Amino acid sequence: MMRTVSILGVGWLGxxxxxxxxxxxxxxxxxVTSEEKMELLxxxxxxxxxxxxxxxxxxxNDPKFFDTDVLIISIPPRRTADVEDIFPAQIRHLIxxxxxxxxxxxIFISSTSVYPESWGVAKETDVLLPEKPSGxxxxxxxxxxxxNPHFQTTIIRxxxxxxxxxxxxxxLSRRTEAVGGSKPVNLIHQDDCIAIIMEIIRQNxxxxxxxxxxxxxxxxxxxxLKASAVSGIPAPHFSDExxxxxxxxxxxxxxFLDYKFKYPSPMSYLGAEF
Numbered sequence: 018m019m020r021t022v023s024i025l026g027v028g029w030l031g032x033x034x035x036x037x038x039x040x041x042x043x044x045x046x047x048x049v050t051s052e053e054k055m056e057l058l059x060x061x062x063x064x065x066x067x068x069x070x071x072x073x074x075x076x077x078n079d080p081k082f083f084d085t086d087v088l089i090i091s092i093p094p095r096r097t098a099d100v101e102d103i104f105p106a107q108i109r110h111l112i113x114x115x116x117x118x119x120x121x122x123x124i125f126i127s128s129t130s131v132y133p134e135s136w137g138v139a140k141e142t143d144v145l146l147p148e149k150p151s152g153x154x155x156x157x158x159x160x161x162x163x164x165n166p167h168f169q170t171t172i173i174r175x176x177x178x179x180x181x182x183x184x185x186x187x188x189l190s191r192r193t194e195a196v197g198g199s200k201p202v203n204l205i206h207q208d209d210c211i212a213i214i215m216e217i218i219r220q221n222x223x224x225x226x227x228x229x230x231x232x233x234x235x236x237x238x239x240x241x242l243k244a245s246a247v248s249g250i251p252a253p254h255f256s257d258e259x260x261x262x263x264x265x266x267x268x269x270x271x272x273f274l275d276y277k278f279k280y281p282s283p284m285s286y287l288g289a290e291f
Contacts, residue, residue: 020042020043020044020086021043021044021045021046021084021085021086021087022038022043022044022045022046022085022086022087022088022089022218023045023046023047023048023082023083023085023087023088023089024045024046024047024048024089024091025048025068025070025082025088025089025090025091025092025111026048026049026090026091026092026093027047027048027049027054027058027063027091028091029178029181029183029207030091030126030178030207030210030211031047031089031091032047032057032061033181033207033211034089034210034211034214034215035047035058035061035063036061037211037215038215039061039062039063041215044064045062045063045064046063046064046065046066046081046082046085047063047064047065047066048065048066048067048068048082049065049066049067049068050067050068050069051067052067055067066078066079066081066082068082070092070107070108070110070111071107071110072102072103072106072107072110073106073110074110075110075111075113075114077114080118083114083115083118083120084118084119085120086122087122087123087124087218088115088120088122088123088124089123089124089126089214090111090123090124090125090126091126092107093126093128093151094151094154094155094158096151098150100150100151100154101150101153101154101157103154104151104154104155104157104158105154105157105158105161108157108158108161108162109161112161112162112165115167115168116165116167120168121167121168121169122168122169122223123162123168123169123170123171124170124171124172124173124214124217124218125158125159125162125170125171125172125173126173126175127155127158127159127172127173127174127175128151128152128155128174128175128176129174129175129176129177129203129228129230129263129265130147130149130151130152130155131145131147131152131155131156131159131174132145132147132152132174132263132265133146133147133148133152133263134148134200134261134262134263135260135261135262135263136263137262137263137264138264138266139228139263139264139265139266140228140266140269141174141226141227141228141269159172159226163226169223169224170223170224171217171222171223171224171225171226171227172225172226172227173213173214173217173227173229174226174227174228174229174265175205175210175229175230176203176204176205176228176229176230176231176265177202177203177204177205178204178205178207178210179204179205179206179207179283179286180206180207180208180286181207183207184244184248184250185204185240185241185244185283185287186241186244186245186247186248186250186252187248187250188241189241189252189253192253196237196241196253196254196255196256197237197255197256197258197260198236198237198238198239198255198256198257199236199237199238199257199258199259199260199262200236200237200260200262200263201234201235201236201237201262201263201264202234202235202236202237202240202283203230203231203234203263203264203265204230204231204240204283205229205230205231205280206231206279206280206283206286208279208280209229209231209278209279209280210229212276212279213227213229213270213274213276216274216276217274220274222273222274225273227267227269227270227273227274228265228266228267228269228270229267229270230265230267231267231278231280231281231282231283232267232268232271232278232281232282233281233282233283233284234264234265235282235283235284237255238255238257239284240283240284240287241253241255242255243284243287244287247287
């Protein structure tokens with residue numbers, strides 16, 4: 018039974034995930050990029066490490082971080098002009114290091130940004146042509162892991178992340194121009210993200226790619242008007258013009274894991290959270 022999990026990138030998602038894993042009896046190792054952040058990990062019973070992935074190499078303060086049953090990689094690409102060069106290079110250096118370890122089971126946290134905004138219904142089997150530089154960088158990283166025979170990598174493409182301190186009403190609150198209101202939203206709550214990762218580990222669901230979004234997709238206008246009303250934040254102006262859209266299909270995840278979303282609709286947690 019796999020009892021040790023290492024999380025590369027303990028941040029907004031990784032920290033509560035680590036706490037949940039520890040509560041289930043797992044030994045958890047976590048990496049951050051600075052000495053100061055290591056103290057926070059120690060306070061939460063996470064074995065702290067410092068790992069910095071750059072475009073020129075990998076800095077590891079202690080190789081014991083990679084002595085683990087499962088490695089979860091949660092390091093999103095930074096929004097820089099050269100992200101399509103930098104992030105794939107970071108992943109290449111990381112993989113070169115990992116190939117020298119005993120790690121075989123990997124969960125790579127990706128994003129639905131690998132699908133263009135005008136894709137229609139997005140499924141895991143689609144041949145992808147990402148529009149955004151970050152989406153192209155993530156798809157490159159996905160392929161590096163997927164095609165590497167050293168590992169059994171499961172890729173999770175999360176939708177927009179909601180929950181904890183992320184108030185969705187603030188996402189569009191500073192927009193002064195009209196926002197297209199007809200597009201469906203593709204969101205997922207932090208609690209579901211954590212539960213899905215834990216189910217993949219528990220069920221040994223390796224070598225798969227999963228979309229992970231709420232099964233229900235209200236329009237942007239419907240969702241953000243309610244989010245603004247609940248939060249007391251002024252709502253942006255929405256246009257009703259029909260636009261190309263994207264609906265991320267999570268039925269494969271639901272079927273393979275027999276998973277029941279805690280928040281099947283993003284509307285259902287607005288009143289509970291804020």
